[in-house]
Amino acid sequence: MPFPSLDRLSPLENFGHSMGSPAFVYRPTRAEQIAELFESASRCGYTIGLRGSGRSYSDAALNGGHIVLDIRRMNRVLEWNPDTGVIKVEPGVTIQQLWQYTLEDGWWPPVVPGTMFPTLAGCLAMNIHGKNNCVAGTIGEHVLGFTALLPNGDSITCTPQTTPDLFYGLISGAGLLGVFTSITLKLKRIYSGNLWVHAWASPNLRAMMSEMEPLKTETDYLVGWVDSTANGRALGRGQVHAADYLHEGDDSAPAQTLRVDYQTLPDTFFGLVPKSSLWQFMRPFMNNVGVPWVNIAKFLSSRFLSHHHHFLQSLVAFNFLLDYVPNWERSYGRGGLIQYQSFIPKETASDAFVEMIALTNRRGLPNYLSVLKRHRPDKFLLSHAVDGWSMAMDFRVTAGNRAKLQALCDELSEMVLQAGGRFYFAKDGTLRPEMAVLFLGVEALRRFRELKAQCDPQGLLQTELYRRLLCGPA
Amino acid sequence: MALVARRAELLNQIADEIKSNGGRAHVYPHDATQFANVPTLFPTILRDLGRLDVIVYAAGVMPAVDLSEFNFEKDKAMMDANVLGAMAWLGPAAMAFERMGRGSIVGISSVAGDRGRILNPAYNASKAALSTYLEALRNRLTRRGVHVLTVKPGFVDTDMLQGAKRAFWVISPEQAAADIFRAVKSRKPTIYTPARWGVVMMIVQHIPSFIFRRMSF
Numbered sequence: 001m002p003f004p005s006l007d008r009l010s011p012l013e014n015f016g017h018s019m020g021s022p023a024f025v026y027r028p029t030r031a032e033q034i035a036e037l038f039e040s041a042s043r044c045g046y047t048i049g050l051r052g053s054g055r056s057y058s059d060a061a062l063n064g065g066h067i068v069l070d071i072r073r074m075n076r077v078l079e080w081n082p083d084t085g086v087i088k089v090e091p092g093v094t095i096q097q098l099w100q101y102t103l104e105d106g107w108w109p110p111v112v113p114g115t116m117f118p119t120l121a122g123c124l125a126m127n128i129h130g131k132n133n134c135v136a137g138t139i140g141e142h143v144l145g146f147t148a149l150l151p152n153g154d155s156i157t158c159t160p161q162t163t164p165d166l167f168y169g170l171i172s173g174a175g176l177l178g179v180f181t182s183i184t185l186k187l188k189r190i191y192s193g194n195l196w197v198h199a200w201a202s203p204n205l206r207a208m209m210s211e212m213e214p215l216k217t218e219t220d221y222l223v224g225w226v227d228s229t230a231n232g233r234a235l236g237r238g239q240v241h242a243a244d245y246l247h248e249g250d251d252s253a254p255a256q257t258l259r260v261d262y263q264t265l266p267d268t269f270f271g272l273v274p275k276s277s278l279w280q281f282m283r284p285f286m287n288n289v290g291v292p293w294v295n296i297a298k299f300l301s302s303r304f305l306s307h308h309h310h311f312l313q314s315l316v317a318f319n320f321l322l323d324y325v326p327n328w329e330r331s332y333g334r335g336g337l338i339q340y341q342s343f344i345p346k347e348t349a350s351d352a353f354v355e356m357i358a359l360t361n362r363r364g365l366p367n368y369l370s371v372l373k374r375h376r377p378d379k380f381l382l383s384h385a386v387d388g389w390s391m392a393m394d395f396r397v398t399a400g401n402r403a404k405l406q407a408l409c410d411e412l413s414e415m416v417l418q419a420g421g422r423f424y425f426a427k428d429g430t431l432r433p434e435m436a437v438l439f440l441g442v443e444a445l446r447r448f449r450e451l452k453a454q455c456d457p458q459g460l461l462q463t464e465l466y467r468r469l470l471c472g473p474a
Numbered sequence: 475m476a477l478v479a480r481r482a483e484l485l486n487q488i489a490d491e492i493k494s495n496g497g498r499a500h501v502y503p504h505d506a507t508q509f510a511n512v513p514t515l516f517p518t519i520l521r522d523l524g525r526l527d528v529i530v531y532a533a534g535v536m537p538a539v540d541l542s543e544f545n546f547e548k549d550k551a552m553m554d555a556n557v558l559g560a561m562a563w564l565g566p567a568a569m570a571f572e573r574m575g576r577g578s579i580v581g582i583s584s585v586a587g588d589r590g591r592i593l594n595p596a597y598n599a600s601k602a603a604l605s606t607y608l609e610a611l612r613n614r615l616t617r618r619g620v621h622v623l624t625v626k627p628g629f630v631d632t633d634m635l636q637g638a639k640r641a642f643w644v645i646s647p648e649q650a651a652a653d654i655f656r657a658v659k660s661r662k663p664t665i666y667t668p669a670r671w672g673v674v675m676m677i678v679q680h681i682p683s684f685i686f687r688r689m690s691f
Contacts, residue, residue, distance in 0.1 A: 002513040006566055009520075011574040021525050022574050024517065046521055064524035 003040045004067060012062055015055045016329055017336030018397045019429060021064025021464065023049065027073045031181045034069065034149050038460060041067050042151075047462035050175035052122030053094060055115060057339040058429040059464035060126070060174055066462070069179065071121045077101055078182060085187040086144065091121030091180040098185075099316075100260050107187040108315060111139040116320045121180045126426035127172040127380050130319065131223040131243075134216040134374045138385065140171035141378065142186050148178040151456040155181070169451045172380035174425045176466050177455045192246035193257030194312040195221065201303040205236020205357070208372065209350050209389065212240060216374045220244045221318065224372035225302075227295040228357045228393065236357055238372075239302035243318055263316040265324055275326060282331035286396060291368045332368075332396045338429050340367070340409055341392035343375060344421035349389040352419040356412050360393070363408045365401065367393035381448055382440060384424035392427065406430055425465060436469040445470075476519045478502045479533075506533035506559035507551075516566045528658055529567040530580040531560045536634050539594045549596035556600035560607065568611055568620070575619040578658050581608040582625045585666065588675045591691060612663060623657055624664045625650075628671045643668060 004024035013020035024046075028034050041048050049063025051070050061068070075092035082105035089098065096116035098109050113128045122128075127140045136142075145159040148170055156178070158167040170177050198219075202208035208224050215222055221243040230237050251257055268274050273281065285294050322328060329337060344352050353372075360367050371392045378385045395405055409430035416423070422439045423431060437445050448470070452459075459471075475492060477485045482503040489499035500522045504515060520526055535555045537548045564579055571577035586594070587601030605624055612622035629641040630650050645668055653667040666672040681689075 002517070004517055006513070006517060006569055009570050009573050011576075022520070022570065045518075065521040066524075 003044050004046060010068075012051070012054065012068060013336075014057055014059060014062065014429065016057045016332070016338055016397070016429075017334075018057075018338050019059050019062060019336075019464075021062050023063050023066055023068040025051075025068045025070050027070045029073045031149055031155075034179050034181075035153070037067065037069060038149075038151050038153075042458055042460055048151075048460055049463040050121070050125065050179060050461065052092065052119030052125075053117045055113075055118045055122065056126070056426045057337075058425060058427055059468065060425050061122075062464045063462060064464060071119055071179070074181075075119075082107070085189060086184060087187060088182055088184045089120060091124075091183060092119050093183075094119050095123065099263075102187055103193065103258055103260060103263065106190055106254070106258060108190045109139075110136050110142045110186070110188040112319050114320065115322045116316070117323070120183050120185075121175075124171045124180060124183060125173060125175040126424070127378070127383070128426065129373075129375065129385070131221040131241075131373060133385075134222065134376050135220055136188075137376065138378050138380065139185075140168075140380055143167075143171060144184045144186055146170070146183045147181045149181050150178040151458065151460040152454070154455075165447075165451065166455075168379055169381045169448065172382045173448075173451075174382060174465065174470075175463065176461050176470070177451055178461070188245075190245055190258070190315075191248040192251030192254050193259070193262055193314055194246060194251060195243040195315055195318050196246060196250075196310070197241055197243040197313045197318060198308070198310050199239060199241050199302065199306050200308045201237070201239050201299065203237050204234055205238075205354055205372075206350050208236065208238060208240060212242075212372070212374055213346075215242055222374055225298075226357075226370035226372055226391070227299045228360065228370040229292040229295045229366045230299070231358070231361055235354060237299055238370075239299070239306075241318075243313070257314070263314050265316060265320070275324065278325045279327045279329075279331040282325070282328065283333065286331045286333065286368065288364070288366060291366065332394075333398065335397035335399060335402075337368075337394050337396050338405070338409075339392055339394050339427045340412060340430065341390055341424050341427040342412070342416040342421050343384050343386045343388065343390040343424065344416060344419045345386050345388040347388075348419035348421075352415055352421065353389070353391050356391070356393075356415055359411060359415075360395075360408065363404070363411075365395060365405055365408050367395050369394045381444060381451070382425065383444075384422050386420075386422055388421075390424075425469075428465075431469060433469055433472045436472075475499045476502060476523055478504050478506075478515075478519070480505050506531075506563070507554040509558060509562040512562045512566065516563070516570075520570065526567070526570060526577060528578040528580060529564065530582070530654070531563055532582045533559050534582065534584075534600075534634070536594065536597050539596075541592065552596045552600045553603075556597075557603045557607070560604055564607075564611065568615060571620040572615055572618045578621040578623060578661070579608075579611060579615070580623045580625060580654060580658060581605075582627065583608065585626050585628050585671050585675055587626070588679055589681075589686065621658070621661045623654070623662060625654055625657070625667060626664065626671065626675070627667045630667075643670070 008024040009022055010025045011022050026037055046067050048067045048069050051061035051068050054061050072092040074090040076090045079088040085107045095112050111130045123139050127138045129138045147157050149155055160167045219242040224238055224240045226236050226238040373390050375385050377387050417438050479485055485501040489501050492499040533555050535551055583605040584601040586598050587605045590598045608624040627650050629644045631644050631646050650667045657665045
């Protein structure tokens with residue numbers, strides 16, 4: 001049997017369908033199979049890219065022509081203690097599996113991304129954050145420990161206390177140092193399946209940021225939706241959502257709201273349109289003509305219909321808004337989309353973001369949806385975090401605008417670097433090779449390469465992102 | 475680009491030329507009749523390229539055969555290189571492209587496959603087999619988004635022409651390549667190169683057998 005077998009060849013894409021390449025996909029169910037895969041790949045001269053649910057907007061889970069190890073079949077919950085909220089899972093367990101397993105016991109993942117489909121291995125590799133970054137930090141800060149298999153053959157057990165280098169390296173390491181084989185997390189105690197949400201409209205970006213700043217550690221969740229097609233004095237107008245967990249006793253019937261079926265998103269919209277086909281209804285609006293109108297409508301409704309509304313919303317509805325519309329990314333059309341997210345220190349953020357939004361409009365490449373969040377720094381090796389703000393912008397990719405979009409992103413990246421900003425490997429698909437060292441810093445990159453040489457001396461773990469940004473000259 | 479053929483030094487020359495023009499080229503010395511090596515070599519090529527858009531099967535042999543010669547060795551050599559090699563390579567390519575839902579498969583057949591003639595029966599048979607194989611691949615794969623092109627050249631000025639007794643309308647390999655490139659871009663099913671062979675072969679294909687068997691053509 002030749003290795004790799006042609007039967008394994010699959011066309012893989014990033015989440016936005018804007019990049020893709022074929023790879024030989026292996027789906028192990030046991031750690032021994034991972035060790036065998038390391039051995040075969042090394043013998044035959046192939047590299048291995050790690051992939052979870054494939055929700056990265058970047059090339060972080062692509063490895064064209066080589067092996068891709070899909071971790072999703074290792075998806076068992078190994079240990080669960082409903083008294084302490086400590087859970088031990090296999091790496092392919094998704095955020096969805098996790099909350100559905102623990103919700104009725106009154107526990108919730110302390111940090112979740114905007115969708116419930118990523119695996120925990122993927123979440124750790126990217127060290128994801130949620131809308132509660134300023135209060136809760138990244139997911140890595142809630143990991144008590146993990147076990148991993150390294151390409152050098154070692155099986156390691158890591159905790160932040162005993163093995164800080166490996167712990168802070170593998171989490172945030174983009175799947176380039178080792179394969180998680182089990183993950184132990186401490187969850188968040190909750191007393192209701194609802195959040196208390198406050199929504200209001202902000203007239204422009206600077207106003208929005210100054211309204212959000214004092215709330216950054218006062219409220220549990222904080223996020224701003226920005227209409228980035230508006231210009232002039234309205235540039236960056238939008239809507240802020242601030243949300244808090246309910247305290248013990250606030251929910252009169254927690255047994256009701258802490259049920260999976262209470263949290264489950266509806267199957268139809270307006271009781272009529274099946275949600276699985278909603279993206280097709282969105283598609284006609286997802287272009288440079290339609291999107292400004294969608295944004296205007298959204299802003300006007302937030303300004304006049306729901307300004308300073310307070311309401312209860314389920315944890316799932318608040319956190320996983322994107323999952324309301326399955327395959328929403330397909331509404332961007334054949335070319336797909338990229339998400340350009342940058343993280344800028346608080347001192348320079350507002351000026352930089354205002355300039356960046358203005359630039360996208362000047363270049364005729366408006367971004368269709370922007371999301372503003374407040375962040376805090378963390379200790380992880382390939383960290384994207386800053387004491388400041390992030391702005392995520394969605395751009396539609398078409399056959400005709402690819403080159404123009406790359407040029408725009410180059411300009412934006414220069415502005416971000418000037419402002420002392422950083423980038424996020426789960427999102428970035430446009431950075432130039434020389435830019436990685438500029439935001440990570442020479443020292444962090446040197447330490448990453450030392451760890452890489454120690455854990456993976458043959459360079460077995462590789463992805464297209466790795467070859468693009470991390471393996472060039474220092 | 476991946477270059478696969480027997481003579482390494484010639485491959486390296488072409489690779490150097492591609493690289494000096496800013497392209498990427500990998501070289502794989504291989505005899506298309508070594509079928510057993512293909513299952514390892516094909517994924518290796520995919521690995522080195524990172525992706526695959528087009529595969530061109532251009533291997534073929536045409537030893538000189540006398541009018542009264544019946545030589546199984548020569549006949550087998552033609553079937554091996556012209557037909558079985560194509561199946562060994564295009565089978566995996568078809569599988570890969572089918573999975574990806576895209577790509578182009580190009581097979582260099584020949585006008586010689588359109589009729590069986592007196593000069594070289596096995597060559598005619600091998601090219602007829604290749605043309606039919608490609609047609610069947612096309613019928614299988616079009617619905618999967620894969621393009622299959624059958625190229626039927628007349629006389630092209632390559633080493634193979636030394637075995638041909640009479641040659642006319644000879645075109646350069648560059649000219650043939652340009653025709654093939656255009657056909658891949660426009661996803662044509664079949665082309666003759668040069669195109670006038672299409673007219674000629676339409677007539678030839680309709681000559682009734684009782685006349686055709688008396689012709690020395």
